[in-house]
Amino acid sequence: MTFRFDNSWIAALPGTYLAAAPDPAPAPRLLAFNRRLAEGLGLDAAALETEAAELLSGARLPAGAEPIAQAYAGHQFGGFSPQLGDGRAHLLGEVVDGTGRRWDIQLKGSGRTPFSRGGDGKAAVGPMLREYVMGEAMAALGIPTTRALAVVATGAPVLREVELPGAVLTRVAASHIRVGTFQFFAARGDQAQVRKLADYTIARHYPDCAGAENPYVALFDQVIARQARLIAQWMGVGFIHGVMNTDNMALSGETIDYGPCAFMEGYAAGTVFSSIDHGGRYAYANQPLILGWNLARLAESLLGLFDADQDRAVDMANGLLEGIAGRYRAEWVAVMRAKLGLAGAEEGDGDLADGLLAVMEGQGADWTLVFRRLAGAVGGDATGIAPLFDDPTGLRDWLPRWQARLAPDAASRIRAANPAVIPRNHKVEEALAAATGGDMAPFDALVAAVSEPFVEREAYMLPAPQGFGRYVTFCGT
Template sequence: MTIPAFRFDNTYKRALPGMWLAVDPVPAPAPKALVLNHALAQELGVALGEDAAAVLSGASLPEGAEPIAQAYAGHQFGGFSPQLGDGRAHLLGEVIDTKGRRRDIALKGSGRTPFSRGGDGKAAVGPMLREYLLGEAMHALGIPTTRALAVVATGEDVWRETALPGAVLTRVAASHVRVGTFQFFAARGEVEKLRALADYTIARHYPECATADNPYVALFQAVTGAQARLIAGWMGVGFIHGVMNTDNMALSGETIDYGPCAFMEAYAAGTVFSSIDHGGRYAYANQPLILGWNLARLAEALLPLFDADGDRAVDIANGLLEGIAGRYRAEWLAVMRAKLGLVGVEDGDADLADGLLAAMEGQGADWTLTFRRLAAAVADDGAVLPLFADAGPMRAWLGRWRARLSDGAEARLLAANPAVIARNHQVEAALAAATGGDMAPFHALLAAVTEPFVEREAFMLPAPSGFGRYVTYCGT
């Protein structure tokens, strides 16, 4: 058997003792590759053959792998858990890809660890394929994200409400350092470990911060910028993460953890997809607010590093937090200018963007189709007005918008607004088929979402009326 040759250089394990536990994945009894990401493998400098299923399921360990489970804490729906950690994930190690980027190679659904808290450590085919699909869709949209190298069926069932075929996902990430990683050590008062983690994060993700007057303040500012750009990107494509807990906020600025997430269809600011988000904490319009809330938790964790004087540290943190809303608003407005086909910056642009959302609210207008059809609406109201229950406000908005446009707007609009997203009804149909052993619908949908600006009519239409309210679960 030829095992994929990962050239591991495992700095997290080497540099940060006490922040992980060594544990091997549980071998899959009969691994079979369901989907292999050959394009991503090429970026990593790895060749995936038919025998790759063994190593990408935990059945065999590649040379140089040093499996660990990382420790972290986190606020989950506002409540703090002082110890979470990788309950069903194993970080095999790190590689330097063909572009010189350091990336984690981790297995998910690969068995129990000391952090499992009573769970079985396993995962099912459907949720693992969902993470693969959504990650590739986001990557194709240009939004920073973790990605999947493979999904491998394990050959055994896992039990949820019923027996489901098991699977392991291989996740590739810039790193798995989270806000919750910092919270773990801050909650224990382990300041030197906190400092070591911050220094490691700076060296790995934001090396320019090392020479700042206060590297830890600079780190916080860099993370704020990365996260503001990320959430603005989500908002631009109508993506709702669903579990913006602090343990799901990566300091690298990548989207991580595709559990109860989905793309919004009919625009409504309060849209929620998660089955457990009864209060709408992580609703579409709340995501920028949760950005600030999560960053406030990071600032709390970093207080001992901001300044040895506690009062001075709090003053520094408060000053940093005051800038978050403005930073996000600037990133969001940049996204919206692109989506509206605008060139340059004018004072009325924010009002124009807000005005479109006001015209869309409650009208049943599909988010993706509305923006895509703006290209045709440059010349024809009829291209977009039929999407609205009451077209009056949108008709008035179109007049103001056209007055702001310049030559070449149609091409800019088509380049900025995707034709295809991972539509919820199609995702569910593909995953149901795959769970039953038919991968063809999954591969067809994957091909469509990885070329999101190519118009494929079969993948462009919203869910039929009989699909009902969409609910997702923490199944990944």
Template sequence: MTIAFDNSWARDLPGSFLRVPPDAAPAPRLLALNRPLAADLGLDLTDAQARDWFSGAALPPGADPIAQAYAGHQFGGFSPQLGDGRAHLLGEILTPDGRRFDLQLKGSGRTPFARGGDGKAVIGPMLREYLISDFMAAMGVPTTRALAVVATGEEVWRETKLPGAVLARVAASHIRVGTFQFFAARGDQEKVKALADYAIARHYPELAGADAPYLAFLDAVIARQARLIAEWMGLGFIHGVMNTDNMAISGETIDYGPCAFMEGYAPGTVFSSIDRQGRYAYANQPLILGWNLARLAETLLPLLDRDEGRAVEIANDRLAGIAPRYRAEWLAVMRRKLGLAGEDAGDATLAEDLLPAMQGADWTLTFRRLDDTAALRPLFEDFSRMEAWLPRWRARAGNGAVERLAKANPAVIPRNHKVEEALAAATQGDMAPFRALLAAIRQPFTESEAYMLPAPSGFGQYVTYCGT
């Protein structure tokens, strides 16, 4: 087969990328091919095509590999030039029904943006992105997707030698807040405008005729991001690196590095080895949402109004609305998780009062078992506060709550110990645990005891790494 490429980024946004080919993997071996995703994209790939095209061993016809430029605030510090240091955008896939997606290789070799890195990736982190993004998709959370993971046959140095791999990633686009920052930091307002026009045409075409299209664009990005972070919070998902170069304009979750799912509820939970100050802790994610969007607004100021003072007023007005917008999205998520039908004035208080009552209890299973006190009680060291809260919930939830809880709350998530078991086995050449876990998380509402239970006590404090 062939892939229908249309490389609008390379065609329409000169100065935003460098043309550079991916490295050719010396001995590629296909580890995982996401056939359901391939079918959705209209791709009938053979294993040999996936192995070669998604490892750099060969380029699919029509591909025009580039490394995209962007900047970004990383843990609060600004880097005016980052870019794809180990990724190559092969081009944009046009699906038979007219949708457009980026097809990118990650871990496919050094580019001029590499900043001293080796440009490579290893099997574990690439399969992690595959697992977590497929779970997000199964839960209806907007996300980039893994199309394939290919072992390269190379050894890559991290703390020790590890087998190398390349991830083929599909995204609505890879336009980030940091992409806007790249041009704004250089004072190139024409490029900022061109990028905004491109982003509107690609992701928000309904805004093209708006009276103030760039303000409408900012509003639309705020709305999508507020909804996305609320969904993360509902799942207990901790991204780990919410830098501005990891916030996609499309509203998708992007860059699954040191991410993980909280088990026992603790708002200060951090998994990333490099987040020593807890900047991106679970409870801080809504705050970082606003901080990152403020950085986007800064890049758009000249497009909001010719008068700088007036532009700042307009932007600040929109930024002031992020917190209430997020809160409304979070409350919608919590109503769903609590099995509540309709809306009641006391719902926010009910949801807020639950959180201190469930301190330390398993986040996922608590919601799943709200209707079953006998199954719920063992999740708590001290059940007294929860026991006092439950009658309020029962009075509000009413009839049908059991069915609503089962439909809203997953039985299976990618629990950290199961993810690590699967990745460790895959690194040693055994893909069976990965495939079994993948099958379970693709059916998140189907109870499977082997994948439902929290980590055993000996699992210890979980730490994740960027994989770079």
């Protein structure tokens, strides 16, 4: 089995990585394999599946692999760390699919690297399977995302609060270029490397920018556009990333690093799932604000490329940064128009969407079910949606305003724009607990369900049962 590697990062960007070999798994065993993704990459899926336990665990390197750990910095919860880097990940190389798109093939949880900062470089079965299921859910929802090609149990334990079975995930990404990648070199005053990195990013992700009057300003503008659209899509499905650090914002516009993430159930703007986000920095409603904050850090790193005159460079950056809120709002309103089944576009559509959120706040109203059940309220019958609210009075007042804006085929539009199935927190925990204990059946069933999110499967549509309690997630390191 061959990946037909074509490793452009190594060739184009020396000095941005360190060679690092993954640890060989002592007793690798394949837990999950993404056949559809393998086929999309142009790989021989059947052949790869037979060898995946060894090739995707570090036990044996695929032919042509040149494993490296990439360097990056990052603001983590607002504090700057000048050196982070791949502390438990090894980029094996890149493959080009049948359409000409380039993809990184990276092992995660594959052992120490020069950037491990005292960590063990390992990962446990649960967090790696979480990343697999979350990536598949997001992909099925049409939201740009990294995905998992496989998860392999290593046969070695990982010590966290308790001893857990270890695993390696194979992550497929359009690239691993992060805001923090630029920060790493900008913080060192290495403008030559920042320029090379920007040129590489343009060539790989934004080739149209190469012909712009100022390619680097054009690059920043296009990154803003992709990120504004991405975060609006997150907000539309109630997704909370949990660690929107600058090292977790990819310039490709993909969702990356599924650590303490989760999908919101009962709507509350301040919802936080991460065990380490004590101040709510990355709460649901704060994600658009962090979008702007992170992009400001990218602008700082690119200033020297915008213009040789610092004052002019700052003016260029500020001009684009000041427009982020409006660009995000436009993307969010577009998402909400689709979710609400509205006809055309009118000035007050954003206010209409805000009105529904105001009605939902504090009511325990399930985000996914409310929007899905709006399809049944198109004709004025609120019996399906009203029970989702502790007090439906506000909902009943809002419904006539909404019904006045509906498209003729609103019910079908609503069902097409609003999933029936998301990775419900209790179903995720149930699947991960079973898998950690050796039973993969609940995980496989969950992946099948979230991979067809608009197909109604009642067992995967219900909110967490009474007694599930407040949901808390962890980063897995």
